[in-house]
Amino acid sequence: ILVDGESSDSNIFRRLQIGSAQEFRGVGGVVTANGGNGIEFANGASENVIEDCVLSENLGNGILLTGLQTDNNVIGGHNERPVEITQSSASGDAVWIKDGASGNEIAVTIKKSGRGGVIMEGKMTRDNRITCRKYSTVLGDFVVPSEVSNCFGAGIFIGGEATDNIVEEWTRVENCGSGIVIDGAGTKNNCVQEVVIKNSSTNGIQLSNRAQYNHLGPDLRVQESGQNGVLITGAGTDFNWVGDSFKLSESPHGRYAVEITRGAKNNTVTRCSVFGYRLGGLALIGSGTILNRIVENQIRNQVDPDSAESAPAVLIESGASRNLILDNEIGSGNGDGIRINGPSTHGNILNRNGVHGFAGNGIRINDSPGNIIGSITGGGNHIDDNRGAGIRIQGTEAKGNRVMTNDIGNTSFRPGNDSHGIVIEGGAEGNRIGGVRPVFRESAHPQRRLAADPEQRGAANVIVGNGGDGIRIDGARGNQVLGNIIGSKKFGFFLGDFGNQGAGIHVTGGAENVCIGNCVSLADRAFGYGNIVSHNHGVGILISGSETTEVSVRENNVHSNEGGRVVIEGDASNRIKLPKLSIEPGSTAIRGMASRQGYIEIYSDEEGLEGTYHLTAVVGRGAFVIDRFEPRIRSQNAIIIQEELDLPTGKLSVNFTDFQTGNSTALIDLE
Numbered sequence: 001i002l003v004d005g006e007s008s009d010s011n012i013f014r015r016l017q018i019g020s021a022q023e024f025r026g027v028g029g030v031v032t033a034n035g036g037n038g039i040e041f042a043n044g045a046s047e048n049v050i051e052d053c054v055l056s057e058n059l060g061n062g063i064l065l066t067g068l069q070t071d072n073n074v075i076g077g078h079n080e081r082p083v084e085i086t087q088s089s090a091s092g093d094a095v096w097i098k099d100g101a102s103g104n105e106i107a108v109t110i111k112k113s114g115r116g117g118v119i120m121e122g123k124m125t126r127d128n129r130i131t132c133r134k135y136s137t138v139l140g141d142f143v144v145p146s147e148v149s150n151c152f153g154a155g156i157f158i159g160g161e162a163t164d165n166i167v168e169e170w171t172r173v174e175n176c177g178s179g180i181v182i183d184g185a186g187t188k189n190n191c192v193q194e195v196v197i198k199n200s201s202t203n204g205i206q207l208s209n210r211a212q213y214n215h216l217g218p219d220l221r222v223q224e225s226g227q228n229g230v231l232i233t234g235a236g237t238d239f240n241w242v243g244d245s246f247k248l249s250e251s252p253h254g255r256y257a258v259e260i261t262r263g264a265k266n267n268t269v270t271r272c273s274v275f276g277y278r279l280g281g282l283a284l285i286g287s288g289t290i291l292n293r294i295v296e297n298q299i300r301n302q303v304d305p306d307s308a309e310s311a312p313a314v315l316i317e318s319g320a321s322r323n324l325i326l327d328n329e330i331g332s333g334n335g336d337g338i339r340i341n342g343p344s345t346h347g348n349i350l351n352r353n354g355v356h357g358f359a360g361n362g363i364r365i366n367d368s369p370g371n372i373i374g375s376i377t378g379g380g381n382h383i384d385d386n387r388g389a390g391i392r393i394q395g396t397e398a399k400g401n402r403v404m405t406n407d408i409g410n411t412s413f414r415p416g417n418d419s420h421g422i423v424i425e426g427g428a429e430g431n432r433i434g435g436v437r438p439v440f441r442e443s444a445h446p447q448r449r450l451a452a453d454p455e456q457r458g459a460a461n462v463i464v465g466n467g468g469d470g471i472r473i474d475g476a477r478g479n480q481v482l483g484n485i486i487g488s489k490k491f492g493f494f495l496g497d498f499g500n501q502g503a504g505i506h507v508t509g510g511a512e513n514v515c516i517g518n519c520v521s522l523a524d525r526a527f528g529y530g531n532i533v534s535h536n537h538g539v540g541i542l543i544s545g546s547e548t549t550e551v552s553v554r555e556n557n558v559h560s561n562e563g564g565r566v567v568i569e570g571d572a573s574n575r576i577k578l579p580k581l582s583i584e585p586g587s588t589a590i591r592g593m594a595s596r597q598g599y600i601e602i603y604s605d606e607e608g609l610e611g612t613y614h615l616t617a618v619v620g621r622g623a624f625v626i627d628r629f630e631p632r633i634r635s636q637n638a639i640i641i642q643e644e645l646d647l648p649t650g651k652l653s654v655n656f657t658d659f660q661t662g663n664s665t666a667l668i669d670l671e
Contacts (some may be wrong), residue, residue, distance in 0.1 A: 001013060001016075001018065001038070001039045001042070001608045002037075002039075002040045002042070003039075003040070003041045003042070003048055004040075004041075004042045004043050004045060005042075005043050005044055005045060005307075005371065006043065006044030006045075006046075006069060006077070007044075007470070008041075008044070008045040008046075008048070009046045009047045009048060010047050010048065010059070010308050010597035011044065011048045011049070012048070012049045012051075013039070013048070013049065013050045013051075013052050013053060014022075014049075014050075014052050014053070014077075014079070015052045015053065015081075015380065016053040016054070017033055017053070017056075017317040018034065018038040018039060018053060018054070018055045018058065019033050019038055019055050019056040019057045019062075019086075020033040020056060020057040020059040020433065021056075023326065031056055033056075033057045033058055033059055033060045034059065034060070035059050036058070036059065036060040036075055037058060037060040037061045037062070037063070037064045037092070038055035038058040038060075038062045038063060038640040039055065039062075039064070039067070039083075039085050040061075040063075040064040040065075041063075041064075041065045041066070041070050041073055042064070042066050042070060042523070043066075043067040043070065044067060044068065044069035044070055044321065045070050045073070046069060046070060046071045046072050046073060046076070047071075047072045047073065047074075048073045048082055049073070049074045049077050050063070050073075050074070050075050050076070050077065051061070051074075051076060051077030051079040051081075052076070052077070052079045052080075052081040052082075052549060053081070053084075054083075054084045054085050054086075055084070055085045055087075056084075056085070056086040056087075057084070057087065057088055058087065058089075058092070059087060059090065059091055059092065060091065060092045061087070061092035061093050061094070061095070061096045062085040062087045062092070062093070062094045062095060062110075062113075062350060063075060063095045063096070063108075064095075064096045064098075065095075065097045065098070065101040065104055066094070066096075066097075066099050066101055066551045067099050067100060067101060067552070068087055068099070068100035068101075068124065069100075070100070070102075070104075071101065071102050071103040071463075072102040072103045072105075072375060073104045073105070074104070074105045074107075075104065075105065075106045075107065075108055076105070076106060076107030076108050076133050076146070077096065077107070077133070077661075078133060078134055078135045079133065079135060080135050080137065080142075082107070082108065082109040082133060082144065083107070083109065084109045084110075084111060085106045085108055085109070085110045085111065085113070086110075086111045086112045086457070087112060087113045087114060087115075087337060088112060088113075088114050089115075090114035090115050090152065091115070091155045092109070092114075092115060092521045093113060093115050093116040093117070093118075093119045093153075093168075094110040094113040094116070094117050094118065094148075095108060095110070095117070095118040095119065095152070095352070096116075096121070096273070097118070097119065097120045097121075097125060097128055098119070098120060098121050098125055098134075098160075099107070099124075099125065100121040100123065100124040100125055101122075101125055101128070102124065102126045102127050102128060103127045103128065103306070104128045104129070104551065105128075105129050105131060105132050105595045106118060106128065106129065106130045106131070106146065106522070107130075107132055107133040107144075107146050108146055108147075108150065108553050109146065109147045109148075110146075110147065110148045110149060110155075111149060111150060111665065112149070112150040112151070112414070113150070113151040113153070115151070115152055115153050116151055116152075116153040116154050116156075116157050116158070117148035117153075117154075117155040117156055117157075117173070118130055118155070119154075119156075119157045120156075120157070120158045120159075120162045120165050121157065121158065121159045121160035121161075121162050122160045122161065122162060123160065123161040123162075123186070124160060124163075125160070125161075125162040125163075125165070125167065126162065126163045126164045126165060127164050127165045127166075127214070128165045128166070129165070129167075129168065130146055130147045130165075130166070130168070130171055131146065131166075131168055131169045131171070132144055132170065132171070132516040133146075134327045139480045139588075143169070145170040145171050145172055146169075146171040146172070147171070147172045147174075148171065148172070148173045148174070148176065148409070149172070149175050149176070150175050150176070151176040151177060151194070151383060152176075153176070153177045153178070153250070154176060154177060154178040154179070154181040154185075154206075154250065155173035155174075155176035155177075155178070155179050155180060155197070155200075155587075156171075156173060156179070156180045156181070157180075157181045157183070157209075158180075158181070158182045158187060158375065159181070159183040159184040159187050160184055160186075160640065161180070161184065161185070161186030161187055162187055162190065163186070163187070163188055163189050163190065164189045164190065164191075164192045164194075165191075166190070166191045167180065167190075167191070167192045167193070167195055168191070168192075168193050168194050168195070169194055169421050170194050170195065170196060171194070171195045171196070172195075172196045172197075172198075173195065173196070173197045173198075173200075174196075174197070174199055174242055175198070175199045175200075175365065175494045176199075176200055176201070177200070177201050177202060178200055178201070178202050178203050178204075178206055179197035179198065179200040179203065179204040179205055179222065179225070179655060180192055180195070180204070180205045180206070180355065181203075181205075181206045181208070181229075182206070182207050182208075182211045182214050183206070183207075183208045183209050183211055184208075184209050184210060184211060185209065185210035185211075185212075185217045185236065186209045186210075187210075187212075188211065188212045188213040188214060189213050189214065189215075190214045190215070190350065190421055191214070191215045191216075192205065192214075192215070192217075193216075193217055193218055193219060193220065193592045194218070194219045194220070194222045195219075195220050195221070196223075197221065197222045197225075198221075198222075198223045198224055198225075199223070199224050199225075200222075200224075200309040202225070202226055202227045202228075202610075203225060203227050203228045203229070203230070203231040203291045204222035204223075204225040204230060204248070205220075205222065205229070205230045205231070206228075206231045206233070207230075207231070207232045207233070207237055207240050207264075207267075207523070207575045208231070208232075208233045208234050208237055209234050209236075209237065210234065210235075210236030210237055211237055212236070212237070212238050212240065213239050213240065213241075214240045214241050214244040214659045215240070215241045215243065216240070216243070216246065217242060217243045217244040217246045217271075217272075218244030218245045218246070219237075219244070219245045219246075220244070220245075220246045220247070221246075221247050222246075222247070222248045222249075222257075223248075223249055223250050223251065224250055224251050224254075225251045225254045226251075226253065226254060227254055227255050228254060228255050228256050228258070228259045228336060229248035229251065229254065229257040229277065230242055230256060230257070230258045230259070230276075230614045230625065231259050231261070231595075231660075232250065232258070232260045232261070232264045232267050233259070233260075233261050233262045233264055233647070234262050234263060234264060235262065235263030235264070235265075235272050235288055235523040236263075236264075237263075237264040237267070237627065238264065238265050238266045238267065239266045239267065240267045240268075241267070241268050241270075242258065242267070242268065242269045242270070242340050243268065243270035243271045243272050243273065243297075244270070244271050245271065245273075246271065246272040247272070247273045247275075247564040248272060248273070248274050248275070248277070249273070249274070249275040249276050249336065250275070250276045251276060251277050251278070252276060252277075252278055252280060254278055255277065255278065255279045255283075256277055256279050256280050256281065256282060256283040256315075257272075257273065257274040257275075257277045257280075257281045257282060257299075258272070258281070258282045258283070259282075259283045259285065260283070260284050260285070260289055260292050260320075261283070261284075261285040261286045261289055262285075262286045262288070263286060263287065263288030263289055264288075264289055264292070265288065265289065265290045265291045265292060266290075266291045266292065267280065267292045267293070268292070268293045269292070269293070269294050269295070269297060270293070270294075270295040270296050270297065270316050271295075271296050271297065272298070272299075273297070273298045273300045274297060274298065274300065274313075275298075275300045276300070278311065278340045278560050279315075280311040280312050280313055280314065280315050280335075281299035281300060281313045281314060281330075281333075282294060282297070282299055282313070282314050282315070283315040283316075283317075284315070284316045284317075284320035284323050284348075285288060285315070285316075285317055285318050285320055286318050286319055286320060287318065287320075287344060288311045289319070289320040289321075289323070290318070290320070290321050290322045290323065291323065291324075292323045292324070293323070293326070294319075294323070294324065294325045294326070294328060294432040295324070295326045295327055295440070296326075296327045296328065297327070297328045297329070298314060298328070298329045298331075299313045299314060299328055299329070299330045299331075300331060300332045300333055301328075303602070304306045308401070310334055310335040310359070310487050311333075311334075311335045311378045312333070312335045312336040312337065312338060312339035312360070312364075312469055313330045313331075313333045313335070313336075313358070314328075314330060314337065314338040314339070314593070315337065315338075315339050315341070316338070316339070316340045316341070316345055316368075317339075317340070317341035317342050317345055318341070318342055318344070318345065318347055319342065319344040319345055320345055320346040320348070320349045321344070321346050321348060322346075322348065322349075323348050323349070323465070324349050324378070325338065325348065325349065325350045325351070325353060326349070326350075326351050326352055326353070326543070327351075327353065328353045328354070329353070329354045329499045330353055330354065330355045330356075330357070331354065331355070331356050331357045331358075332356075332357040333357070333358045333359070333360075333361065334358070334359045334360075335358065335360045336358060336360040336361045336362070336363070336364045336388070336664045337355035337356070337361070337362045337363060337365045337383075337386065338350060338353070338355060338362070338364070339358075339363075339364045339372055339607070340363075340364070340365045340366065341366045341367065341368060341396075342366070342367060342368055343367050343368065343369065343397035344370060345368040345371075346369050346370040346371060347370050347371065347372075348368075348371045348372070349371070349375075350371070350372070350374070350381060351372075351374055351375045351379055351380065351381065351506075352361065352375075352379040352380065352381065352383070352512065353374075353382070354382045355381060355383045355384075355386070356382070356384045356385040356386060356414055356487070357383070357385050357386065358386045358387065358388070359387050359388070360386070360387065360388045360420075361384075361386060361388035361389045361390070361391065361392045362381075362383035362384075362388070362389070362390045362391060362408075362417065362507060363381070363384040363390070363391045363392070363393075364385060364388075364392045364394070364458065365391075365392070365393045365394070365395075365398050365401055365428075365625070366395050367393055367394070367395030367396065367397040367398055368395075368397065368398060368401070369397060369398065369399040369400050369401065370399070370400045370401065371401045371402075371409075372402050372404075372463070373391060373401070373404075373406060374402070374403060374404040374405040374406045374459075374461070375403070375404065375405055375492070375613075376404060376405070376435065376459050377405075378405055379405060379408060380404065380405030380406040380461070381406045381407070382406070382407045382411065383406060383407070383408045383409075383417065384407075384408070384409055384411065384414045384415065384416055384417060384548045385414040385415050385416070385417065385570045386417045386418065386419075386421070387417075387418045387605070388418070388419050389417060389419045389420045389422065389423045389468075390406075390408035390409065390417040390420070390421045390422060390463075390466065391403060391406070391408065391421070391422045392422075392423045392425070393423070393424045393425070393428045393431055394423070394424075394425050394426040395427065395428060396426070396427035396428070396429070398423030398426075398428035398429070398431065399428070399429045399430045399431070400430050400431065400432075401428075401431045401432075401633050402431070402432045402435075403432070403433045403458055403461060404420060404430070404432075404433075404434055404435050404460070404461060405458075405460070405461065406460070406462070407423045407462050408422060408425075408461060408463045408464075408466065409421055409459075409462075409463055409464040409465040409466045409470075409498070409500070410464060410466075410498065410533070410585070411462055411463030411464060411465070411498075415465070415522065416464065416465035416466040416467060416500075417467065417593075418466075418467045419466070419467055419468045420466060420467075420468035420469045420470070420471070420500075420502070421461075421463035421464075421466040421468075421469070421470045421486075421500060422461070422463065422470070422471045422472070423471075423472045423473075424471075424472070424473045424474070424476045424479050425472075425474040425475055425476055426475065426476070426511070427475065427476055427477070428476045428479070429434055429476060429477050429478045429479070429482070430478045430479065431476075431479045432480045432481040432482065433461060433471060433479070433480065433481045433482070433484060434459055434460050434461050434480075434481060434482040434484040435458065435459025435460070435482055435483050435529075435532070436458055436459055436461070436482070436483055436529055437458035437483045438527075458487045459482075459483060460483045460484045460485050461484045461485070462484075462485045462488075462536075463484060463485070463486045463487070463500065464484050464485075464486070464488050464498035464499070464500065465497070465498050465499070465500065466500045466502075467500075467501050467502075467594065468501060468502045469500060469502035469503045469504070469505070469506040469538070469542075470484075470487060470500040470503070470504045470505060470533070470536060471484070471503070471504070471506070472485045472502075472503075472505075472506045472507070472508070472513075473505075473507045473509050473511045473539050474505070474508050474509035474511065474573050475508075475509035475515055476511050477511060477512035477513050477514075478512070478513045478514075479511075479513075479514055479515075479586075479665060480514075480515040480516075480519070481505060481514070481516045481517070481531060482515070482516065482517065482518070482529045482530075482531070483529050483530065483531060484529075484531045484532070485532045486500065486504040486505060486531060486532065486533045486534075486536065486539075487499040487500050487504050487533060487534050487535045487536035487561070488532075488534060488535055489534070489535045489560075497535075498535065499512075499534075499535040499536040499537050499538065499561075499562075500536045501536075501537050501538070502535060502536070502538045502543060503536070503539045503540070503541065503542040503561075503563065503609075504531075504533035504536040504539070504540045504558070504561060505531070505533060505535075505540070505541045506538075506539075506541075506542045506543075506544070506550055507541075507542070507543045507544070507548055507551050508542075508545045509545050510546075510547030510548055511545070511548050511551070512548070512549055512550050513549075513550040514550065514551045514552070515552050515554070516531065516541060516551070516552065516556060516620075517529060517530045517553060517554040517556040518554045518555040518556070518616075519552040519554050529555065530554070530555040530556045530557060530565070531556045531557070531558075532556070532557045533556060533557070533558045533559075533561065534558070534559050534560045534561060535560050535563060536561045536562065536563075537561075537562050537563070537568045538561065538562065538563040539561060539563035539564050539565075539566070539567045540558040540559070540561035540563070540565045541553055541556070541558055541563065541565070541566045541567070541568060542563070542567050542569060543566075543567070543568045543569065543637075544568075544569040546638045552657050553566055553655060553657070554599065554601065554616070554657060555601060555615050555616060556653070556656065557575075557603075558603075565653070566655070580592055580634075581654055587604065589625050589626065589627045590625070590626045590627075590652075590654070591623070591624070591625050592601070592621065592622070592623070592624050592625075592626075593617050593623050593624075594621055594622065594624060594656075595619070595621065596621060597619065597620050597621055597653075597658075598618075598619060598656055598657050598658045599616055599617070599618060599619075599655075599656065600616070600617045600618075600619050600624075600626065600654060600655075600659040601616045601654065601655040601657075602616075602617075602626070602650065602652055602653075602654055602658055603653045603654070603655070647670075
C-alpha cells in the first residue's frame with residue numbers, strides 16, 4: 001500500500017494481510033511477499049490510520065513513513081487487535097520513520113526483524129511516539145504496550161538528527177541486538193520512559209556519536225544485557241540524563257550496568273537501582289570522560305561476596321577525571337566498593353556516599369593523583385563493614401589525594417571495617433588525611449588563644465571501631481594526618497567501644513617525612529590541625545621500622561589508649577637526642593638543655609585532661625626556661641608560638657621535635 005502526497009489524508013486501513021503468510025487470523029491461505037514496503041506513507045500523507053493488520057515478510061520495510069509533513073499518522077490505532085509485523089529480510093526494518101516525518105503514533109507488535117525494529121532518523125524527524133494501544137470494550141478500558149522483539153539490530157533506533165521523539169507507556173523491547181540506540185550529532189531531546197528492555201545481545205541502551213540532551217527515564221527496566229545496561233560513549237556525547245526509578249539488574253554475563261566512556265562528558269546518572277552486572281555497577285573510563293555526575297543511585301555488583309569475581313561496584317580509570325560521585329548507596333559486592341585506577345585519572349570527587357559490605361576495600365585509589373574523598377564543606381562518605389580497609393591509597397603515582405569529613409568504621413548501626421580504617425602504602429606521596437577543625441575562643445583568660453573544638457569536626461575524618469589500625473602509613477612519604485578523630489568512647493549520642501583494634505595511627509615500613517598534627521611552617525600555622533587519638537586498643541601513635549624516618553608528631557591530643565600514647569618501637573630511625581628537662585618543686589617553670597634547636601610541646605596528664613595539648617615553644621640550642629603561667633615574661637631562650645590553655649601544676653608530658661630532621665620523640669613524662 002502506498003499513500004503519497006499532501007492531500008492523501010484520513011485514510012483507514014483495517015484488518016489487512018500484507019505480505020506472505022500461511023494463515024491470517026485463523027483463515028487459511030498463502031499470500032506472496034511484496035517486493036518493496038508493506039505500507040508506505042510519503043510526501044505529506046497525514047492523519048491516516050492502520051489498525052488490526054498483519055504485515056509479514058515484505059522485502060522492503062514493513063512500514064515506511066517518509067518526508068516532511070508526513071505527520072500525525074496512527075499505526076496501531078485504538079483497536080483490540082494489534083498491528084503485527086514480521087520481517088525476516090535483512091534488507092528492511094519493521095518500521096522506518098525518516099526525513100522529517102513527525103508527530104506519528106506507533107503502537108505495534110514486532111515479532112521479528114532481520115534488521116531493526118522501529119527506526120526514527122533524519123533531520124526534522126521529530127515528535128513521534130512509540131506508545132501503547134488504548135481501547136475500550138464492554139468489559140472495560142484496556143492498555144496494551146507495544147512490543148519489539150527478535151530484531152537482529154536495534155529494537156529501537158533514533159539517529160540522524162532526529163529530535164524530541166518519545167518511547168513510552170511500558171513498551172517492551174526483547175531479544176534484540178541492542179535494545180535502544182540513540183546516535184549521532186544533532187540527535188537530541190529524545191525521551192525514553194516507562195520501557196522494559198530484556199535480553200539484548202549487546203547494550204540495553206546506547207547513546208553514542210555526539211548524541212546530546214537525551215533523557216532516559218523515569219521508570220525504565222533493563223535486564224540481562226550481553227554487554228552494558230546503558231552505554232554512553234564518544235566525545236561529544238554530552239549532557240544526557242539517565243535516571244528516576246531506572247532499574248538495571250540480573251546480567252551476570254554483562255559488563256557494566258552503566259558505562260560512560262571515550263570522552264563522553266557532562267552526563268548525569270541519578271536515582272537508578274543497579275544490581276548484578278559481572279564487571280561492576282558503574283564505570284567511567286577513558287581520557288576526556290569528565291564532569292559526569294553519578295548522584296543518588298543504589299549500586300551493587302554481586303549478590304554473593306564469596307564468588308570468584310572481584311569487580312568494584314564503581315570503577316573510574318584510564319583518564320576519566322573531574323567526575324562527581326555523590327549521595328549514592330553503594331553496598332554488597334565481592335570487590336572494592338569504589339576503585340580509581342591510573343596516573344591519568346585525577347580530580348574525581350567522592351562525597352556523601354554510603355560504601356559498605358564489600359569483600360575488598362570500601363574505596364581504593366590505585367596510582368591516581370589529586371582525587372578528593374569527602375568534602376571540606378562537610379558531609380563526607382560513610383564507609384563501614386568492608387572486609388578490607390575503609391580507604392586504601394597505594395602506588396607511587398597516588399599523589400595529592402585528600403580524604404576529609406568521612407565516617408570510617410562503626411559510626412552507624414553497621415560494624416567497622418575488618419582491616420584498617422585508612423591505609424597509605426606502596427610509595428603513595430603527598431596525600432592529606434583530614435584538615436583543620438573548627439576552633440573556639442575562651443574569653444575567661446586573656447592569655448588563652450584559639451583552640452580546636454573537640455565537639456566540631458570541620459575537615460576531620462572520624463575513624464572508629466575498625467579491626468586494624470585507625471590510620472596506617474606503610475612505606476609512603478610526604479603524607480599528612482591532620483585534625484582527625486581516631487578512636488572514641490562516644491560517637492554522637494552513643495556511648496560504647498568505638499576504639500580501633502590496633503593503633504590509632506601507625507607509621508611503619510620505611511615511611512618518610514610524615515606529619516601527624518600541626519606540622520605546617522610558622523608562616524602558615526593554623527589552629528585545629530592536631531588529631532584527637534583516644535580509646536584505641538593499641539598504641540595511640542605508633543612509629544616502627546628501622547627505615548621509618550622524619551616523622552613529626554605535633555600538637556595532638558593523645559590519651560586513654562590501651563597501648564600507651566606515643567611509642568617509638570624498636571629501631572625506628574626517627575630517634576633523636578632528647579633534651580634534658582626538669583621541673584623544680586613548687587615551680588611553674590620547665591627548665592631544659594637542648595643539643596639542637598626544635599619545638600617543645602607541653603601536654604597535661606592530669607585526670608580528666610589526659611593528653612590535652614597546652615602550648616608549643618621554639619627552643620634554641622643550650623639552656624632554656626619555659627614558664628607555664630607567665631611564658632612571655634619569664635621564658636629564656638624560648639619563644640612561645642602557640643598557647644591553647646593554662647593548666648594547674650601537676651603531671652605533664654613533653655614532646656620535642658628536631659628542626660633539622662623533623663623527627664619527634666615519644667612523650668616524656670614530667671612530675
